[in-house]
Amino acid sequence: MGKTHEELFQVGTVTGTHGLRGDIKVRPLTPGSTSILAAQTLWLRRETEGDFLTYKLRKASVHKASLLVRLEGVESIDAAAPLKGALVFMSREELPDLEEGQSYWYELQGAEVIDRRLGSIGTLEDVFETAAHDVYVVQGRFGEVLIPAVDEFILEFDEENACLHVDLPLGLVDEAKAEQVP
CATH class of the missing domain: 2.30.30.240 (PRC-barrel domain)
Structure with a gap:
């Protein structure tokens, strides 16, 4: 199912690869944010006006100031490398609830x-x-x-x-x- 741009929230940018199994490094848009950890699906877009590519999230963890993310179907460093520079989005529906008085x-x-x-x-x-x-x-x-x-x-x-x-x-x-x- 496709999402409209209004339903998606940019959470970061792919800054590179990690290891040989296709993991990507994502720099959160907001430093220290771990919102991606709550996602089931991520949308990546290479160009500002390009199409969204949809991926199921297989695994995500915090690694220094970045997040390490493994996407379904991205199984090698060769498959992950072209994703460098892509903007990373998730559905606003999957954003974790914030405490009273906090905002995204x-x-x-x-x-x-x-x-x-x-x-x-x-x-x-x-x-x-x-x-x-x-x-x-x-x-x-x-x-x-x-x-x-x-x-x-x-x-x-x-x-x-x-x-x-x-x-x-x-x-x-x-x-x-x-x-x-x-």
Whole structure:
């Protein structure tokens, strides 16, 4: 059964092969994510607009900062090598449930970010991981704003309206800059 793009969630990229039995190394889209471990089926796409190739997941495990994945029908290094660079997707239905107050990146990306004091400050464009916590990258009327993704600053995510409510500490943004940025 085919899935539409809206039903799929990108979870990583194939970065190479591992061993001679056809295992592939997948770098998770979100560092440290193990969502693939819950999948029964994966969809791989070589080109941004190319067709999806569907594979049953035979085995997956964490290996350093990557995941080692064995796909049904990919039984050798020669069969696995052409998959390098492919984008890896899984069905949103198979994503593990998150704890209360947590969200997947695909739910947050593009959300309007609204500060308790300043109002709308822009759009959530990216996230990156640091040793201490994730950092949200917001683009908007203050230029680029980096918000530590910690409970102290992140109030709530309104999934229905795609709004992330925050309470920025004083001095995190240059309020004078809002006048200069279109």
